[in-house]
Amino acid sequence: METRNSNWWKESVVYQIYPRSFQDSDGDGQGDLRGIINRLDYLSTLGIDVIWLCPVYDSPNDDNGYDIRDYYRIQEEFGTMDDMLELISAAAERGIRLIMDLVANHTSDEHAWFVESRSAGDSPKRDWYIWKPGHDGQEPTNWESNFGGSAWEYDPVTGEYYLHCFSRKQPDLNWENPEVRENIYSMMEWWIDHGIAGFRIDAITFIKKNQQFPQLESEDGHRYVPLAAASLNQPGILDFLQEMKQQVLAPRNIMTVAESPGVPIEQIHEFVDEQHGVFNMIFQFDHVDLDNKPSAKGVYHPWKLTEFKHALTKWQAETADGGWMALFMENHDHVRSVSKYGHDGEYREVSAKMLAVYYFLMRGTPFIYQGQEIGMTNHYKESISGYRDIESLSFHSRQRELGKPEAEIMDYLALRSRDQGRTPMQWNSGYAAGFTTGEPWIGLNPDYPSVNVEHSLAAQNSILHFYRSLIELRRTHKALIYGDFQEIYTESEQVGGYTRTYQGECWTILCNFTEQRVALTEPLAGEIIVSNTDGHEAGGLKPYEAVISRTAADAE
Ligand code: GLC
Numbered sequence: 001m002e003t004r005n006s007n008w009w010k011e012s013v014v015y016q017i018y019p020r021s022f023q024d025s026d027g028d029g030q031g032d033l034r035g036i037i038n039r040l041d042y043l044s045t046l047g048i049d050v051i052w053l054c055p056v057y058d059s060p061n062d063d064n065g066y067d068i069r070d071y072y073r074i075q076e077e078f079g080t081m082d083d084m085l086e087l088i089s090a091a092a093e094r095g096i097r098l099i100m101d102l103v104a105n106h107t108s109d110e111h112a113w114f115v116e117s118r119s120a121g122d123s124p125k126r127d128w129y130i131w132k133p134g135h136d137g138q139e140p141t142n143w144e145s146n147f148g149g150s151a152w153e154y155d156p157v158t159g160e161y162y163l164h165c166f167s168r169k170q171p172d173l174n175w176e177n178p179e180v181r182e183n184i185y186s187m188m189e190w191w192i193d194h195g196i197a198g199f200r201i202d203a204i205t206f207i208k209k210n211q212q213f214p215q216l217e218s219e220d221g222h223r224y225v226p227l228a229a230a231s232l233n234q235p236g237i238l239d240f241l242q243e244m245k246q247q248v249l250a251p252r253n254i255m256t257v258a259e260s261p262g263v264p265i266e267q268i269h270e271f272v273d274e275q276h277g278v279f280n281m282i283f284q285f286d287h288v289d290l291d292n293k294p295s296a297k298g299v300y301h302p303w304k305l306t307e308f309k310h311a312l313t314k315w316q317a318e319t320a321d322g323g324w325m326a327l328f329m330e331n332h333d334h335v336r337s338v339s340k341y342g343h344d345g346e347y348r349e350v351s352a353k354m355l356a357v358y359y360f361l362m363r364g365t366p367f368i369y370q371g372q373e374i375g376m377t378n379h380y381k382e383s384i385s386g387y388r389d390i391e392s393l394s395f396h397s398r399q400r401e402l403g404k405p406e407a408e409i410m411d412y413l414a415l416r417s418r419d420q421g422r423t424p425m426q427w428n429s430g431y432a433a434g435f436t437t438g439e440p441w442i443g444l445n446p447d448y449p450s451v452n453v454e455h456s457l458a459a460q461n462s463i464l465h466f467y468r469s470l471i472e473l474r475r476t477h478k479a480l481i482y483g484d485f486q487e488i489y490t491e492s493e494q495v496g497g498y499t500r501t502y503q504g505e506c507w508t509i510l511c512n513f514t515e516q517r518v519a520l521t522e523p524l525a526g527e528i529i530v531s532n533t534d535g536h537e538a539g540g541l542k543p544y545e546a547v548i549s550r551t552a553a554d555a556e
Helices: 033-038 040-046 081-093 112-119 178-193 237-249 265-272 305-318 337-341 348-360 390-401 406-416 453-458 463-476
Strands: 014-017 050-053 070-074 097-103 152-155 160-163 198-202 255-259 281-283 365-369 484-488 495-502 505-512 527-531 546-552
Touching (some): 033 040, 033 081, 040 463, 081 097, 097 255, 178 198, 178 237, 305 484, 337 348, 348 505, 348 546, 390 406, 453 463
Parallel strands (some): 014 050, 198 255, 255 281
Antiparallel strands (some): 152 160, 495 505, 505 546, 527 546
C-alpha cells in the first residue's frame, strides 16, 4: 500500500463535487462520472488534493442520491462501477484522492433491506428499521421530520408506521440492531478496499434515537415538533461511533469528516480529539445557520459580523489542543457565500477573494465547493417551478397551507434554498455554460456568460487564480496549517482578523467585510504577502480588502 504522511488529511485541500451539477458527458442533462473524469485536469490545475464526491450510489433520487437503494451499485445516470474505478485511478494519477459520502442513517425505501423489512411484521429484517404501532389512531409520536411534516409514515402492509428523519422515502436504519451496524461497516470496508481514501459521513448525529420514543413538548401549539430533541446527538451515540472507529476507521489511514449538527462545543473532543475522538474532523454549521434559528424555521434572521466570526472562532479556540476542524463556506445544502457574506454585484470578485482568505487560513482542512472558486452567485427565482430540492418544495407547500404569501416564500427561498448551490457548474459562455449539450436538470444561473471557468482561467486576476495561489501558499508555509490561531479585531463589525504563529513566524490575516474603507486600529506588522486589491495602503483596508502579512514572531 502507498505510504502516506499520517497528517495528510490536515495538509490537504478538499474540493466538493455535487455530481448531478458538475459536468454532463452524455447529454442527458445530468452530470456524471465520465464528466468528472474529463475535468480532472482542471482540478489538478486548481491544486486540490482530495475530492469529496456526493452520493453516486444507485438511488431513486428522492433526495438527489441521499436515498440509497444499493450501496454497491453506481446510479445509472452517473455511469458504471467501471467508471467509478476509473475515476479513482485517474484521480490518483494526478495525486488526487477521493472520499465518498457515507449515508448510513437511512436508506431508500426501495433498498432491498427495507423492501424485506416492510413485507411482514415477522420479516427477519423487520428490526433493521424503526417500526411502531400508531398511538390513539395517530402517528406513534409527534416528531417532525427535518424536511417538515410527520417523521412517521403509515405502511398499510402491516398497519404500522416507520420512522424517517428526512423524507418518507428515506427510512431510518435501526442502529440498535448489531446486524445493521455490521452490514454498514462491511460496506465501508468494501469501498475502502476499492481505493477510496475516506468518507464524508452524512447526518451521522441522527443515528441514535431516544428509545423511550417520547412525545415532544410543543411550545407553539404545532402538531409536530422538530425531532432533534429525541433523535439528534442522543446519549449513547458515542458507543456506536466508537465501535465504528475501532472496527473500520482506526486501523486505516483514511480521512473522515462527519456532518454532525447538534454537537455542542463542549463535546467536540469526544468527536475529534486526536487520541480519543471518533473522526478526523467535523462540519459544524453555526456560521451558515445564523440566519435560520431552529426555533423559528422559515423566518430569516439578520446577523451581525461579530456573531459570524464568533460562530467560527469559538471552534478554533476549543480545538486548539488536539482537535481539528473542517473549514467551509459553502456546500450543496447552502447558498453561495459571495451572495450571503460578500457582495455579488460590483464587489463580487474582491469580496469572494476576501472570503476565501478569511476561512481558508484558519486551523483546519479547507473545503471548496464546486463553483465557489469562480465566485458563483445565488439566483433569484420568480416561481417555485424553478426549484427542484425536496426540502424547498416541501417548505413551499407547507407555507402555502399556512397562508403565507407566495412572494414572501420566494424571498425566503432566495436566501436559504439548497438549490442555490445546486445550479450547474459554469464552464464557459456557450450553450448551458458547457455543463451539458442537453436540457439541464435544473436551471442555470443566468450570470454564466460572465462568471465561468474559461474566463477565470484566462483572467490573471480572477478568483480562480487567487484560490490557486492560496492553496499554494498554504502548502508552502506550514504555519498556515499548524500555526496557533488567535483572533484579533474580535469586537469589530467591519473587520475579521486573526494570527497564525508557528516556529518563529507570525502571520496576520485581516479582512474588510464592508464596502467602505475601514481604518485599522494598529499598523499592520511585517511584510505583505497577499492582497486582493491593487495594493494595500497603510492605515486602512479598502472595500472588501484582505491582506496577509508575515513577520518573525519575536521581532515586535
Ligand atoms: C445531509 C445531506 C443532505 C441530505 C441529508 C439527508 O444533510 O448533506 O443533502 O438531504 O443529509 O441525507
